[in-house]
Amino acid sequence: MRGKKNGQKKVAVITGGGSGIGLAMARIFAASGYSVVITSRDAKRLQKAAANIPADKKKVAGIPCDVRDPVSVAKLFREVGKHHSTIDVLINNAGVAHSLAPVDQLSIETWKEVIDTNLTGTFLITRAALPLMRAGGTIVNNLSVAALQPFAGMSAYNASKFGALGFTRALREDLRKRGIRVLALLPGATDTEIWSQFWPDAPKEKMISAETVAQAVLHAVSAPANTTIEEIRIGPAAGVL
Numbered sequence: 410m411r412g413k414k415n416g417q418k419k420v421a422v423i424t425g426g427g428s429g430i431g432l433a434m435a436r437i438f439a440a441s442g443y444s445v446v447i448t449s450r451d452a453k454r455l456q457k458a459a460a461n462i463p464a465d466k467k468k469v470a471g472i473p474c475d476v477r478d479p480v481s482v483a484k485l486f487r488e489v490g491k492h493h494s495t496i497d498v499l500i501n502n503a504g505v506a507h508s509l510a511p512v513d514q515l516s517i518e519t520w521k522e523v524i525d526t527n528l529t530g531t532f533l534i535t536r537a538a539l540p541l542m543r544a545g546g547t548i549v550n551n552l553s554v555a556a557l558q559p560f561a562g563m564s565a566y567n568a569s570k571f572g573a574l575g576f577t578r579a580l581r582e583d584l585r586k587r588g589i590r591v592l593a594l595l596p597g598a599t600d601t602e603i604w605s606q607f608w609p610d611a612p613k614e615k616m617i618s619a620e621t622v623a624q625a626v627l628h629a630v631s632a633p634a635n636t637t638i639e640e641i642r643i644g645p646a647a648g649v650l
């Protein structure tokens with residue numbers, strides 16, 4: 410593990426960690442020796458997920474938080490700060506999609522929910538985590554190929570992810586001098602529950618697994634401190650969409 414101090418475990422905070430790609434990352438980081446904090450809105454599912462991750466001395470904690478709500482986000486990091494002096498890895502992964510809808514049929518409620526979660530949530534979590542982050546730390550923002558490629562009927566999702574990529578790139582410049590690396594994760598179709606939000610019959614057998622994405626993230630985060638690594642593009646070899 411990179412730059413480990415006095416036998417202390419490194420700490421990873423993962424939003425949206427109760428399911429899908431977030432849960433797969435929580436498992437793989439815990440397995441490689443990190444203390445892991447996972448967070449999402451559904452407290453029951455979160456506790457169950459945390460309890461089921463094998464880790465020595467139960468080094469996985471589930472703390473509920475709604476990333477759209479600055480009060481909830483502040484409470485999360487107060488709680489994290491009681492147990493950990495430093496966050497080594499922050500993974501902004503919480504996200505929602507929406508039913509396919511052309512712009513003239515997209516409701517303002519859906520637009521706001523998607524932008525508030527995927528874009529503003531990433532900002533709020535990052536801003537609140539930064540006081541606990543030090544040189545050598547890494548922030549991973551889970552975006553999507555939809556941060557680069559437009560899809561018909563997905564304007565809110567596309568806008569949130571294009572915006573989050575802009576935020577990620579600006580954040581990288583902000584943090585360069587502090588020695589905190591910022592990684593954009595750009596997965597293609599991955600077999601998780603998110604597809605039920607807009608394409609329930611999507612061909613899951615053509616997708617990659619959440620574990621494959623998680624392995625790539627752990628590998629990138631573990632690269633030596635003098636390595637430049639800014640983007641992870643990973644997806645099915647053959648297209649799904």
Ligand SMILES: NC(=O)c1ccc[n+]([C@@H]2O[C@H](COP(=O)([O-])OP(=O)(O)OC[C@H]3O[C@@H](n4cnc5c(N)ncnc54)[C@H](OP(=O)(O)O)[C@@H]3O)[C@@H](O)[C@H]2O)c1
Binds near residue numbers: 427452474477554
């Ligand atoms: N699956 C894919 O093909 C794919 C491809 C590219 C990128 N991604 C991105 O990967 C990330 C994870 O998605 P997934 O595919 O693993 O789907 P998922 O299983 O539905 O995970 C989404 C997670 O985000 C949490 N979440 C949603 N809104 C939240 C909020 N307001 N506050 C806190 N947590 C919230 C959800 O938990 P609660 O509902 O309990 O809050 C859930 O744990 C998303 O950002 C998604 O855009 C997915």
